[in-house]
Amino acid sequence: xxxxxxxxxxxxxxxxxxxxxxxxxxxxxxxxxxxxxxxxxxxxxxxxxxxxxxxxxxxxxxxxxxxxxxxxxxxxxxxxxxxxxxxxxxxxxxxxxxxxxxxxxxxxxxxxxxxxxxxxxxxxxxxxxxxxxxxxxxxxxxxxxxxxxxxxxxxxxxxxxxxxxxxxxxxxxxxxxxxxxxxxxxxxxxxxxxxxxxxxxxxxxxxxxxxxxxxxxxxxxxxxxxxxxxxxxxxxxxxxxxxxxxxxxxxxxxxxxxxxxxxxxxxxxxxxxxxxxxxxxxxxxxxxxxx
Amino acid sequence: xxxxxxxxxxxxxxxxxxxxxxxxxxxxxxxxxxxxxxxxxxxxxxxxxxxxxxxxxxxxxxxxxxxxxxxxxxxxxxxxxxxxxxxxxxxxxxxxxxxxxxxxxxxxxxxxxxxxxxxxxxxxxxxxxxxxxxxxxxxxxxxxxxxxxxxxxxxxxxxxxxxxxxxxxxxxxxxxxxxxxxxxxxxxxxxxxxxxxxxxxxxxxxxxxxxxxxxxxxxxxxxxxxxxxxxxxxxxxxxxxxxxxxxx
Numbered sequence: 001x002x003x004x005x006x007x008x009x010x011x012x013x014x015x016x017x018x019x020x021x022x023x024x025x026x027x028x029x030x031x032x033x034x035x036x037x038x039x040x041x042x043x044x045x046x047x048x049x050x051x052x053x054x055x056x057x058x059x060x061x062x063x064x065x066x067x068x069x070x071x072x073x074x075x076x077x078x079x080x081x082x083x084x085x086x087x088x089x090x091x092x093x094x095x096x097x098x099x100x101x102x103x104x105x106x107x108x109x110x111x112x113x114x115x116x117x118x119x120x121x122x123x124x125x126x127x128x129x130x131x132x133x134x135x136x137x138x139x140x141x142x143x144x145x146x147x148x149x150x151x152x153x154x155x156x157x158x159x160x161x162x163x164x165x166x167x168x169x170x171x172x173x174x175x176x177x178x179x180x181x182x183x184x185x186x187x188x189x190x191x192x193x194x195x196x197x198x199x200x201x202x203x204x205x206x207x208x209x210x211x212x213x214x215x216x217x218x219x220x221x222x223x224x225x226x227x228x229x230x231x232x233x234x235x236x237x238x239x240x241x242x243x244x245x246x247x248x249x250x251x252x253x254x255x256x257x258x259x260x261x262x263x264x265x266x267x268x269x270x271x272x273x274x275x276x277x278x279x280x281x282x283x284x285x286x287x288x289x290x291x
Numbered sequence: 292x293x294x295x296x297x298x299x300x301x302x303x304x305x306x307x308x309x310x311x312x313x314x315x316x317x318x319x320x321x322x323x324x325x326x327x328x329x330x331x332x333x334x335x336x337x338x339x340x341x342x343x344x345x346x347x348x349x350x351x352x353x354x355x356x357x358x359x360x361x362x363x364x365x366x367x368x369x370x371x372x373x374x375x376x377x378x379x380x381x382x383x384x385x386x387x388x389x390x391x392x393x394x395x396x397x398x399x400x401x402x403x404x405x406x407x408x409x410x411x412x413x414x415x416x417x418x419x420x421x422x423x424x425x426x427x428x429x430x431x432x433x434x435x436x437x438x439x440x441x442x443x444x445x446x447x448x449x450x451x452x453x454x455x456x457x458x459x460x461x462x463x464x465x466x467x468x469x470x471x472x473x474x475x476x477x478x479x480x481x482x483x484x485x486x487x488x489x490x491x492x493x494x495x496x497x498x499x500x501x502x503x504x505x506x507x508x509x510x511x512x513x514x515x516x517x518x519x520x521x522x523x524x525x526x527x528x529x530x531x532x533x534x535x536x537x538x539x
Contacts, residue, residue, distance in 0.1 A: 038368070125511075128518045130476040133490060133510050140503045228373040235375075235483055242376060255387060262380040266372045273371040 042263045061260055068248040072241050072265065080158075081239035083268050086230040089162045089240070093230075094223050097166035101173025108178045111199070119174070126171035131229055138164035139236045161233040169226050176218045180211035217284040224276045228269060241265055309502035312509065318496055325492030326513060332410060332488055333475045333517070339414035340474060341467075344421025348459075349451050351426050362422065369419035374412070375480055381412040382484045409481035417474040424466045428459030461532050468525045472518055479514075489513060 043061055059067075075081025080088075107119030126134070138160055145154045184207050192202040234242035245265050249257060296314035303309050312318045350362050369377065386408060391399040403411075432455050440454045460467075482490045490510065497506040 038364075125515070128472070128476070128515055129511050130479040130490070130514050132479040132482060133507070133514060136490070136494070137507050137511070140497075141507065224371070228371070229375075231373045231375040232480070242379070258387065259380075259384040262376060262384045265376050266368075266380060269372045269376065270368065274367065277367075277371055 036267075039260075039263050039267050043260045045259070061257065064252065064254075064257060065260055065264055068245075068261070069264070071248060072244055072268070075239060075244065079239070082244050083241040085158060085238070086227070086233075086240050087272070089158060089165065089230050089233060089238075090223065090227040093162045093166040093169055094226055096163065097169025097226070098173050098219070100166070101170040102177055104170060104174035105177025105181075106203075108174060109181050123171045123174045123178075126167050127175065129168070131165070131168050132232055132235065134167050135161060135164040135232055135236055138167070157236065158233065158238045161236055161238050164236075165226060165229060165233070169222060172222050173219065176215050176222070177211070179218075180214045181207055183214060184210055213287045217280050217287060220276060220280045220283070224273050224280070227273055227276075231269075241268065309500060309505050310509075311500045311502060312493075312496050312506065318500070321492050321496065322489075322509075325487055325489040328406070328486065328492075329478055329488040329517070332406065332413075332478045332481060332486065335410050336413045336417065336474055336478065337471050339410065340417035340421050340471075343414060343418030344425045344467075345456065347418065347422030348425035348429055349448075351422065352429065352451070365415075366419045366422055369416050370423075374416045374477060375483060377416055378409060378412040378480060378484060382408040405481070405484045405486045409478070409484060409486045413474060413477060413480070416477070417470060420470045421467065424463045424470060425456075425459060427466070428461075428463030429455055431462045432458045458534070461534050464525070464529050464532065468522065468529070471525070472521060475518060475521055476514065 043065070071082060073082050074084045104119050104123055107115050108123060110116045110119070139157070142155060142160050142163070144157075145152045147153075181203075188206055188210070189202060192206045197206065231240060231242040234240050234246075237243075242265065245261055249261055299310045299314040303311070303314075312322045347362050347365070350358050353359060382405060386401055386403065389402050392402050394400050436454060436458070437450060440450045445453065478488060479490045481488050482494070485491065493506050493510050497503045
């Protein structure tokens with residue numbers, strides 16, 4: 001047997017065919033249509049308002065929005081920022097959070113009571129603290145550069161913010177891992193034991209491969225929540241889409257631009273997060289264990 | 292009490308642990324007012340979002356397709372956009388369009404202040420999740436129960452209020468707790484529109500007194516206590532509302 005083959009005991013429930021409702025789940029464009037209509041009506045309302053109080057020729061709203069779109073999406077030239085930064089931060093924070101979260105989650109089911117307790121405490125602490133407070137904590141208490149030997153490694157604000165956002169993700173991934181391991185029927189552990197698997201072997205080759213499927217939907221859910229929390233980094237002074245939108249609004253000095261600009265920002269996030277939400281629901285249905 | 296403050300003053304002088312927000316009367320007052328604002332904001336948001344959830348779940352069961360689509364659109368929009376941007380949208384974009392009223396000094400001011408906007412936007416955000424949560428509870432109520440109520444001549448609203456909702460609430464209480472805890476934590480976002488809640492006040496104090504670390508620890512402790520108290524209360528509620536014959 002090659003090393004890559006998992007000795008996997010089949011789960012008690014047969015795989016569920018969840019073909020019905022898939023198409024419906026993935027292709028319901030109602031919400032997208034809704035969002036677009038809402039956005040369009042906001043622009044029209046803003047335009048009407050602008051014309052009512054127009055004092056001289058001004059470029060149209062759509063034109064102005066279009067002018068700022070590249071800035072909001074990819075940030076200023078030769079600089080990394082905007083919505084792309086939001087996405088990058090969400091990827092990186094998710095990666096860090098998942099890596100630490102898995103370790104913490106496995107610690108929570110450790111057979112050593114002190115390890116279990118410490119991991120539980122850490123998880124609960126970061127799970128129950130507000131994101132923004134954690135973000136401030138990391139931003140203000142981690143130095144802007146660290147010195148190792150003679151070399152100074154700079155820690156830019158966005159990196160610290162990423163780390164701050166990854167802390168609550170870590171705690172929640174830890175809970176996901178614990179929940180998934182606990183949801184595996186104990187028969188799996190017992191049969192593995194009867195086949196002379198050690199604890200680590202059982203965990204690595206039998207339990208965890210079965211957990212992955214169960215963990216993916218909640219994990220994706222947390223990814224969406226994290227992405228929607230990334231605008232928080234604008235509060236601590238990172239050049240993300242939110243900050244740039246406010247800069248653009250400050251530069252334009254036009255009150256009728258407020259609604260469309262914020263609506264556009266909402267739309268960016270919606271277009272990114274909504275498909276993820278639909279996909280999560282789809283996977284949840286497919287991986288659901290029917291008893 | 293004075294002895295405790297004196298002790299903390301001594302700790303500051305002797306060890307440099309600056310707990311000025313406890314022993315200084317002015318800072319203590321600020322801090323307490325901030326905590327009070329957080330409590331008010333959290334309580335009002337929780338109540339309003341639960342009302343939104345209950346009404347929304349009822350509308351989702353209505354016969355009108357349009358109404359259902361509107362609620363669905365509301366849920367999807369608020370669930371899939373960042374709460375912070377929602378709050379900015381409410382406060383900066385919708386706020387200026389609201390009518391103005393004159394205050395007692397004869398100065399026009401917006402009819403809704405930052406506290407009210409924070410309350411509204413957070414409630415709508417959490418309300419979107421609550422609708423889904425209540426709907427899942429409503430769906431868990433057995434058809435036969437509803438049919439029995441129908442055969443007794445209950446109207447649709449009566450069935451919802453008297454039969455379905457009391458059962459649904461009990462089913463979805465754990466999920467609801469989760470969301471409401473999250474809401475209580477999200478009230479920190481009101482910082483962004485300068486609502487003088489705990490985080491905002493804390494940031495003012497740590498800028499004035501340069502005691503970031505002590506302030507942070509106080510903040511985290513406060514929120515952990517707040518969440519802990521809320522979880523404990525809801526746990527009691529859950530036990531009090533338990534339906535005999537379900538669960539352990």
